[in-house]
Amino acid sequence: MAMDVRERKxxxxxxxxxxxxxxxxxxxxxxxxxxxxxxxxxxxxxDKQALFNISLEIGKCEITALIGPSGCGKSTFLRCLNRMxxxxxxxxxxxxxxxxxxxxxxxxxxxVQLREQVGMVFQKPNPFPKSxxxxxxxxxxxxxxxxxxxxLDQIVEDSLRRAGLFEEVKDRLHDxxxxxxxxxxxxxxxxxxIAVNPEVILMDEPCSALDPIATAKIEDLMLExxxxxxxxxxxxxxxxxxxxxxxxxxxxxxxxxxVGDTSQxxxxxxxxxxxxxxRGRFG
Amino acid sequence: xxxxxxKRLLKRKRAEIRxxxxxxxxxxxxxxxxxxxLTTILSTGTTAFFRTKMxxxxxxxxxxxxxxxxxxxxxLQGDYYSITKQAIYNLFPxxxxxxxRRDLSSMLSSGAPDEVxxxxxxxxxSLGKVASLWLTAESNLDQLHKGNIKKELDxxxxxxxxxxxxxxxxLLREGRIKSFFNIGFLSSGDSRNPEQAGVWGAIVGSFYSLxxxxxxxxxxxxxxxxxxxxxxxxxxxxxxxxxNINNLxxxxxxxxxxxxxxxxxxxxxxxxxxxLVGGIVLALMxxxxxxxxxxxxxxxxxxxxxxxxxxxxxxxxxAIFHHVLPLAMPGTLTGTIIxxxxxxxxxxxxxxxxxxxxxxxxxxxxxxxxxxxxxxxxLWAESAERGFVEKTSAAIMVILAFLxxxxxxxxxxxxxxxxxx
Ligand SMILES: Nc1ncnc2c1ncn2[C@@H]1O[C@H](COP(=O)(O)OP(=O)(O)OP(=O)(O)O)[C@@H](O)[C@H]1O
Ligand SMILES: [Mg+2]
Numbered sequence: 001m002a003m004d005v006r007e008r009k010x011x012x013x014x015x016x017x018x019x020x021x022x023x024x025x026x027x028x029x030x031x032x033x034x035x036x037x038x039x040x041x042x043x044x045x046x047d048k049q050a051l052f053n054i055s056l057e058i059g060k061c062e063i064t065a066l067i068g069p070s071g072c073g074k075s076t077f078l079r080c081l082n083r084m085x086x087x088x089x090x091x092x093x094x095x096x097x098x099x100x101x102x103x104x105x106x107x108x109x110x111x112v113q114l115r116e117q118v119g120m121v122f123q124k125p126n127p128f129p130k131s132x133x134x135x136x137x138x139x140x141x142x143x144x145x146x147x148x149x150x151x152l153d154q155i156v157e158d159s160l161r162r163a164g165l166f167e168e169v170k171d172r173l174h175d176x177x178x179x180x181x182x183x184x185x186x187x188x189x190x191x192x193x194i195a196v197n198p199e200v201i202l203m204d205e206p207c208s209a210l211d212p213i214a215t216a217k218i219e220d221l222m223l224e225x226x227x228x229x230x231x232x233x234x235x236x237x238x239x240x241x242x243x244x245x246x247x248x249x250x251x252x253x254x255x256x257x258x259v260g261d262t263s264q265x266x267x268x269x270x271x272x273x274x275x276x277x278x279r280g281r282f283g
Numbered sequence: 284x285x286x287x288x289x290k291r292l293l294k295r296k297r298a299e300i301r302x303x304x305x306x307x308x309x310x311x312x313x314x315x316x317x318x319x320x321l322t323t324i325l326s327t328g329t330t331a332f333f334r335t336k337m338x339x340x341x342x343x344x345x346x347x348x349x350x351x352x353x354x355x356x357x358x359l360q361g362d363y364y365s366i367t368k369q370a371i372y373n374l375f376p377x378x379x380x381x382x383x384r385r386d387l388s389s390m391l392s393s394g395a396p397d398e399v400x401x402x403x404x405x406x407x408x409s410l411g412k413v414a415s416l417w418l419t420a421e422s423n424l425d426q427l428h429k430g431n432i433k434k435e436l437d438x439x440x441x442x443x444x445x446x447x448x449x450x451x452x453x454l455l456r457e458g459r460i461k462s463f464f465n466i467g468f469l470s471s472g473d474s475r476n477p478e479q480a481g482v483w484g485a486i487v488g489s490f491y492s493l494x495x496x497x498x499x500x501x502x503x504x505x506x507x508x509x510x511x512x513x514x515x516x517x518x519x520x521x522x523x524x525x526x527n528i529n530n531l532x533x534x535x536x537x538x539x540x541x542x543x544x545x546x547x548x549x550x551x552x553x554x555x556x557x558x559l560v561g562g563i564v565l566a567l568m569x570x571x572x573x574x575x576x577x578x579x580x581x582x583x584x585x586x587x588x589x590x591x592x593x594x595x596x597x598x599x600x601x602a603i604f605h606h607v608l609p610l611a612m613p614g615t616l617t618g619t620i621i622x623x624x625x626x627x628x629x630x631x632x633x634x635x636x637x638x639x640x641x642x643x644x645x646x647x648x649x650x651x652x653x654x655x656x657x658x659x660x661x662l663w664a665e666s667a668e669r670g671f672v673e674k675t676s677a678a679i680m681v682i683l684a685f686l687x688x689x690x691x692x693x694x695x696x697x698x699x700x701x702x703x704x
Contacts, residue, residue, distance in 0.1 A: 084590065112597075
């Protein structure tokens with residue numbers, strides 16, 4: 001029951017931080033701590049509004065899947081969570097997003113620190129054209145996480161191991177990361193992301209450039225990683241969302257139509273639009 | 284209709300063949316032009332790498348030289364002019380007339396006494412003895428020996444009197460005239476005497492100019508390119524700047540020279556004729572080339588690299604310096620080398636800032652007045668002496684060799700480090 005207390009406390013914090021807008025019913029339905037909470041998030045690209053009042057909570061050590069037709073704003077929402085929208089010219093984010101109760105758009109918060117806590121894996125594997133070792137060591141180096149070469153070696157090995165890549169590459173750590181296969185590159189990117197020991201890992205269609213076997217490996221990996229990390233994944237594959245995620249959110253034209261436990265959302269969607277989409281009637 | 288179609292096909296085919304022949308002819312013509320250029324330069328220039336010398340027996344007499352010992356200071360003070368002259372008189376004891384003797388002594392280069400002195404410096408023990416030395420012959424004799432001046436020519440057109448030719452024939456028979464590899468051409472500075480003139484001063488001057496040019500234009504070009512490509516907001520002002528950078532690349536080089544003259548020499552009073560000023564002027568010219576090359580290379584680096592780095596928590600600057608710039612480096616360096624190669628051949632701006640002065644000494648720093656390769660070519664091409672003709676071509680060979688080397692480096696960089704995404 002201690003959990004309950006904690007949850008209520010967080011809800012209150014969110015309620016305090018969300019200026020304006022209705023905050024009456026921010027009550028988590030499950031016995032899970034909230035890591036990221038977004039409240040009335042609106043995003044604009046120039047004059048064009050891409051997201052409308054998104055309020056979504058992401059549970060700790062859960063996999064949250066975001067699904068929806070192309071162009072509905074999944075990537076945009078994901079980029080809000082580690083402030084990668086900052087670098088897009090003309091992009092403006094409104095509303096409140098908190099990580100462990102702290103607003104991430106707080107001007108006092110250093111975005112570098114945020115990105116250390118919230119890692120990201122992209123749709124197309126994008127390893128740096130450097131050695132495998134340097135790819136993984138990059139984050140720890142710029143954040144000063146290792147005091148010695150040995151410690152750095154250890155971090156690199158651990159990260160590669162957790163990403164399920166170590167055995168495959170242990171003899172060629174100093175070969176270029178771009179020389180790996182697509183699936184290996186994506187796992188390298190995951191290893192790179194977890195090397196700084198983030199709380200949350202954001203994945204934007206991480207398997208869309210991969211074959212089914214490599215995809216299965218990444219999915220297994222996600223299920224393992226969820227022990228320690230909170231994962232948010234954008235996917236176009238409903239099967240994938242059903243296989244790996246605990247909760248699923250359905251986006252449609254900039255709105256979060258429905259969010260719920262994955263099994264519930266896929267079996268008994270509450271909204272007509274959700275049902276149409278997962279039955280393959282549009283999108 | 285079939286008839287018509289056939290005709291059209293035939294016509295098209297003929298047009299195609301015609302065009303191919305035009306293309307082949309164009310390539311053939313430019314190939315011929317290049318071949319003619321290279322053969323002329325090679326055939327006239329190669330002889331400059333050889334120097335004709337004459338074997339004479341010099342009496343290293345203390346009194347005649349006017350020294351008492353063979354110590355370094357003494358040797359440097361001595362007078363070697365008369366003993367050198369005497370050595371050649373001794374070869375022709377029958378010649379006693381004063382004007383004939385003047386002709387005789389003029390068969391040796393005016394640098395010959397210095398060669399005797401240098402020999403004595405290296406061999407102090409030979410003081411008081413007779414030394415058989417190969418001394419550099421005078422330029423016209425040199426040209427005669429190389430066949431650039433024909434013996435069959437009329438005395439008036441030849442520029443060498445019949446007597447001198449007969450003396451030359453005598454010496455040749457005696458085995459006292461020989462060709463040597465002309466180290467001096469590559470190791471000494473300019474001279475009024477063609478047989479002594481070398482390109483080393485010009486090479487060093489050009490090197491210093493390019494060094495200054497590189498040190499200024501490379502960091503500035505990269506900084507400008509990074510700012511414009513990665514940081515600058517895309518608005519009217521950046522657009523105007525962009526257009527002007529491209530314009531700058533097209534400005535005739537002599538105008539940069541005038542700018543250097545007006546601002547660097549007259550306003551800032553930097554030392555005239557120096558590689559420092561030359562380098563600054565050349566840097567202005569090279570800058571746009573580097574900026575354009577660097578921007579193109581930065582643009583070619585995929586955005587996913589920047590995003591990947593920033594998602595790892597790197598700042599924008601870190602992302603650029605750790606990942607983007609290293610990837611853009613090969614392309615930037617290729618552009619830089621090509622820009623520097625252009626700068627190496629640039630003559631007009633250097634003329635404007637006074638690097639056209641006659642300078643014998645090899646510069647020891649970019650602050651000293653100096654020659655440069657293209658201007659050296661210009662100066663020698665203007666000289667009246669026959670001996671400078673081959674030097675001009677040889678200097679062109681030297682500059683072409685450097686250009687070839689630089690372009691090869693650029694091609695190497697491009698193929699070796701080019702990355703495909
Ligand atoms: N950089 C941008 N500038 C302007 N508009 C953008 C930008 N990025 C996205 N948008 C717009 O925002 C909306 C949402 O885009 P977003 O990329 O988030 O969709 P998505 O759900 O990720 O689609 P997909 O499944 O195809 O990846 C789209 O209408 C898109 O046109
Ligand atoms: Mg997307």
